[in-house]
Amino acid sequence: MDSGSRVVFAVIMIMACMGTRANGLSSITAPNTLPSGNISRANCGTTQLCAAQPAGCNPSVSGSCFFVSTSLISGQNFSFHLQGQSSGYVAVGLSRTIKTGQNDSVYVCANINNTVNFSSTLYNNGVLTHTNTQANLVMGSVSGQTIRCIFSATVPNATSTKSSSTSFFLSIYNGTLTNGLPSIPKAVFISTAPVDLSNPTAIATNSLYMGIISRANCGTTQFCAAQPAGCNPSVSGSCFFVSTILISGQNFYFQLQGQSSGYVAVLLSKTTTTGQYYSVYVCANINNTFKLFSIIYNNGTLTPTNTLPSNLVTGSVSGQTIQCIFSALVPNATSTKKSTSFFISIYNGTVTNGLLGSPNAIFTSTAAVDLSNPNATATNRLTSASPNAFGLQRTLSQALPILLGGLVFIMM
Template identity: 40%
Template sequence: MTTAAAAVAPPITLDNNVTTLLTAINRADCGNEQLCAAQPSDCDPSTSSSCFFLAAKQSSGSNFDFGLSGESDGYIAATLSLDNILGGNDTTYVCANNNGVVKFFGAVLDNGKLTLRDLPVDSVKGKITGKKIQCTFSATVPAQRTIASISISTGPFDSSTDALGDPITHFKSSLVDLENANPTVTNELSTTSHAITIQQSLTQALLFTVGVLGLTML
C-alpha cells in the first residue's frame, strides 16, 4: 500500500544547465492550476513587454514548477521571503541575459545584496527576446518557504565575472501559500506608491491653499 509520504517526490538534484524555451510564458492557468504574481496585475507576459510575472505550480510536496518573465538589460529574479521584509538570506532564483542567452543562478538575498548559492533546481529553460527575459524551472522550495512573500526584481549582470548587481524590486506580495493557486496576489509596492502619491498631492494642495490665503491677507 502506497502511503502519502511515499507518494511525495524526492528533492530535486541541482542541474542549472539551460535549454531553449520554445513557448512563451503566459497567464492562461493563473488562479486555476498555478499561483501568479504580476505587475501590472493583469498583464500577460506572452504579449506585453512591460510585464513582470511569476507563476508557481506545485508538482509534488515541496517541489514546484516556476515561470519567470520580465524586461531587463541584466537579470530578472524571484525571491521567496519568510516574512514581509526582504533580506535575511532569502531564497532567490535568477535568470540573467548572458550575451543573448539565459544563464541561471541560485542565490540568497541579504541586506540588499545577492550572493550565489547552489539551490535544488533543474529543468531550466530560457529565452531572450529583445530585453525580455523568460525562464522556467523546477525547484525544491525549503519547506518553511511554501508560505512566503513573493518578490520580483531586476538588476545588472556582468557576463565576464557572473557578478549580480544590487536588485531593484518591482513586485512584492504579502505572505501567500504557494500550494494554493486561487488567491489574488497583489503588489504591496503599488499600494505604497499610490498612498505616497496621494499624501504628496494633499500636502501640495494644502501648501497652495495656505499660500493663497496668505496673499489675500496682505
Template identity: 35%
Template sequence: MSGGQNAPYITPSLKFRGMDKRLIFCVLLVMLSGRFVGTYAQITGNTTTIPASSITPTAENTTTSHSNISATPASSTTATAGNTTTSHSNISATPASSMTPGSSVPSASTQFASVSPNTTVLTLETNITNAECGTQQLCVAEPSKCDPSVTGSCFFLAAKQQSGRNFNFDLSGDSDGYIAATLTGGVGEGDPTYVCAKSKGQVKFFSTILLNNSVLSISELNVNSVKGKIKGKTIQCSFLATVPEPKTRATTLGIGVSTGEYNDTNDSLGAPASVIKVSAVDLANPKSNVTNEITNTTTPAPTGNIATTVAPLGALIPELSTTITRQDCGSSKLCAAEPSKCDPAAGDSCYFLSAKQQSGQIYNFELSGQSEGYVAAGLSTSEIETGTHTTYICANDNGTVRFFVGTIVNLEINIKASQNSSNERGKVNGNKIQCTFSADLPDNSVRAANYALSVSSGSYDAQSLKLGKPKFQLLTRRANLSDPTANLTNLLNNATTNYAPSLLTSTPSFLPALLVTVCMLAFTA
C-alpha cells in the first residue's frame, strides 16, 4: 500500500460477532422487563369497583356526631340546672284555666305535680322482670313473650301509673350503644325519648326529644329516680317520668323502644333503630294486649300467676347502611363464596362469608346470600354437613333482619338463649339478606381459630319465628381464620375460592419499547 497509513481492516465476521453480543443483551433486557415489570395486585376476580354505598361515611363507621344531638348533653351523673335547653311544654301539668275553648275539663286524676328533673343515675340493685305484667304493669316485649331477667336478647318496656301522668318505667334491651323508650301522640314539639347508654360499663342517662323520627335532641324533661346497670350486652334502667298530655284520651299514648350507637368520647347518639312500635295504648291499663306494629306480634296481658320464662328467640337488629363487598379479600379478610368468584355487592346469586380478626379470638364477620327466609354463617371443627356447627342466623322478618345464634346439629337448628356475638347489623333488599356481626370464638384445641366455614339457607315464619331446615350452599375445609390468604375449597362442589394476592401481575409498560429504541441507537452509533 502507498500514500500513507490506512486504518486497520476488521473482518465482517468480527464486526457482527460484537453486534451479536449486544443484540443478545438487548433481547434479554426486553424479555426480562416484560416479565418483571408489574404491580402487586389481587387477582382480577377481586378488582371490582366498590359501590358508592360501601364507602360513604355512615353512622356505623364514623365517630363524629351526625346532627343527632343538637346540644351538648349534661352529665347524666349530676343533675344540671344550667342546661341550655328549656323544658318543653309537653311535660308540664296543664291547669284547667289554661285549656283552650272546647277542651274537656281534666279529671281529678290529672291534677298532680310533675316530677322534678334529676338525671343522676343510681345503681339498679334488682333485675327487671315481667313478674307484674298484666297485674300492675303494662308491658310490651320483643320477642312478644321474652323475659328481660333471662340472659339473652329481649327488648322490654313496662309502665306503671304512680299518679296522674306520672309513671314508673322499666326498660331493658341488648345493645353495645344505647336503648331508648319513646312516647308519641302527646302535645308539644317532638316525642319525649328516654335514653340509657352504655358508658364504660355503667349506664349514662339522657333526656331527649325525637324529631322527625331520626334526630335525638337533648332536652330537659320531667324525669328522675333513674337507676341502671349493665350486664354483658344487656342494658337495664328504671325511671319516673311525667308523660306528655295526650292529644286524645287521658292516658292514651304511643310507645316505642329503639336502639342505636353511642360514642362516649363526645356523647353523640346515633340515629335510633326501632324494634318496638305501638301507635296507641292506655298506659294506665295493665291488662291491655299490646301489638308491636313492626313485627305484628302481640304481647298478651298475662292471666293468673305467670312469669313464665321463655327462651329468647332472636332479636331485630339495627339496619346495615353499607354494602358488603369482596374488597380486601385476600389482603385483610378471609373470604369464601359460592360461586367461587361471585360479588356479594352485585351478584343476583352469591353466597358469601368473610372473617377478619379483630383481636385475639374476636372476629368480624360479613354474611350475604339470597333467601326468602334466612341465611346462616356456620363455624365447625368438622367438615361434614351433618356435623355440629355454631351458627349465626340472619332472617328476613318483614323487611328487617332478625338475628339468632344457635347450633346446627345433624341438619337441625337449635337456638341458644345466650350468645357470644355483638355489633349486629343487617338489611334486606329483595331476596338478598346481608348482615355483619362480631363473635368471640372459643379456642380450638387443635389450633386457635381453625374452623370450617359454611353458609346455609332456609325458610322462616315471621309470625311463629320458626326456622326451617337448613340447606348448605357452601362448606369449606378447616382453615386458619386469621390468615386472609388461605385457599378455601367448597367441599360441596370442589370449587376453590382464592382471593390471595398474586405476587406479580403484568401491566402495560413503555419500558420494553424504550429499551428497544436504545438498543437500535447503539447499533447505529
C-alpha cells in the first residue's frame, strides 16, 4: 500500500473516532457493546449463510474462529455477522472473480483503542480505499484478540457471476494496524466458487484450507509445476509440487510440497544467469516448529528481507513430506516479458542443529513461466542435465548454509 493510501485510511479512522464523516460516509464507532454470544452458528442453514475457518467452528465459544454470516434484508441489502482474531482488523470481502483484490467490496471492522470502528472500502491491487457504499455498523466489541461486529450493507450487483445478483466469491481477511496504518489484508478464507449470500443452504468451502494440496485446479484456477511431471501431491509417494494462484497485482498464493527431512523451497528468478537477484521462499521444519522464510539471493549472498512480504497460511509435516501454503508479494519480473513471469525452481535440503543445509535442486523450468496463467506449462530443465541448472544448484549450495544459519538464528 502506498503512503498516500495509508494516510487516507488513517485519516478515515481518526475522523471516525471524532464522529465526523469522510468522503460522505462515517467510519463508524460501535454504539453498543456486543455480547460474545450474539454471534453464533444457531441459524446457519435456516436463516443465514455461514462461512468459517476452521470449517464449522463456533464463534460463540472460546478459541480461534474466523466466521461470517449473511442474511437477506431485502434486494441487495444484507445483515452481516463477522468475527475473527487480530490485533488490528478483520474484514469480509465480496469479489466477482476468483482473483480477489480487483475492486472488491471489503467491509472492515478495526480495533482502534479497544473500540470497534467500521469502514466500507474497495480493495484493488493491494490497496484499501474508503468508499461511500451504503453500510452501517450496528454493534461491535473487542475482547483480547477477538473482534466482533454486526453491520448492514447494500452489496453491489454481482454482474459477472452466473447464478444471481447476490452471488460472490466470499473472503475473510485480517491484518494489523501500525500507528493507525493498515497492513495489506491477509486472506484467511476465500470460497472456491461464488456463493449466493441470500441462500442460507449455500455451502462455502475455503480454497485456502482444503486440507490437502492437490492437482484438482491445475489449468483452471492455478498454475502448477511438478517432479515427476504430472505427479499428484494428494496421494502417497514422492512428489515435488508447487502451484500459484493470483490474488491481485504481484500478490500470489503458493502451495508447496516436497519430501525432505529438513526443508523445501521455491525459487523465482528473472533470468537463467546464476546469482542474479533470486527470490527464495523456504518452508522448514526446525526443531518440530514450522517456519517460513523469505530471502534474496544475489551475487552469491543470501539475505533475509522485508522487501518480499510473505505470510504463512498453513504448514504441516508428515514423515518426510512437508506441505505449506503461503501468500507472497513477488517482485516485478522486469527482465521478462510480463511482470509475473519467472524461471521457477523447487529445492529441498536438510536441517542440522537449527541450520539449513545445502539445497538440492529438484526442478528448474526451461523458460520463464507466467505465475498468473493457469494454462502455462513448466518443463523441468534438470531432466536434460542443463549446465545452467546445475550451475545454479552449485552456486546456491555454496552460499546457503552460512547465511541461512544466520537467518534461522534471527527468526527463532
